[in-house]
Amino acid sequence: MKLRQSSKWIQCSLIAICSALAVQNVMAQDVGSRVAAVNVEKVFNESNLAKASQSRLQNEFMKRQNDIRDSAQKIKSAAEKLDRDSAVMSEADRVRRQRELADQDRELQRKQREYTEDLNQRNFEERAKIAEKANQALKQVAEQRKIDVIIQDPAYANPKVDITDEVIKVLNSLK
Known part of the structure; x- marks a missing residue:
């Protein structure tokens, strides 16, 4: 046993x-195993694609932004004029002008919401294009340096493992 x-x-x-x-x-x-880190926001802000995208968006939305700013200024001026003139206006005229201003203000707010939604949508589309190209650049850098894992936006990364500038360089060279 x-x-x-x-x-x-x-x-x-x-x-x-x-x-x-x-x-x-x-x-x-x-x-x-070889590990690297990349700062995604830096890629989205400093690459040539990102700068060109930002410029395109700015040009595309500048007219609408100026129109909204001009409309806001007109409404503000009309409201100030109504405040000055309200003492000498008839009650019916004052109420009518207040309604007109409220309608104009609602229309302006609607335009601002549409502008913001359109701008956000276009910004999302542009970032998606950049992300697609950035992923190609990331893959290329990983293959060249024989990296096994790439961590996006770590809380801390030793500068020796940060490949952000390399990714931007490759991204800028892509056609």
Whole structure:
């Protein structure tokens, strides 16, 4: 009976030792993994594609932005004029002008909402185009440097593993 317990103990010990050696072997293989980090916002702000995109959006929406600003200024001027003239106006005229101003203000707010929604939509579309190209650049840098894992926007990354500038450089060279 004691021989049987002793052999089980030896078997368990051998299994434990083999498992420990296997785990060490697996851990040793993982040590060779290469990790890099990239700052996505920097890519979206500093690449030539991002700058061109920003310029396109600005040109595309400048007229609407100016129209909204002009309308807001007109409404403000009309409201100031109404405040000055309200003492000498009839009640009916004052109420009519207040309604007109309220209608103009609602229309302006609607235009501002549409402008903001359209701008956000176009910005999203442009960023998607940049992201597609940036992913190509990221993949290219990873293959060149034999990187196994790239972490986007880490809380901290040693400058030795930060490949953001390389990605921007490759992205700028893509056609």
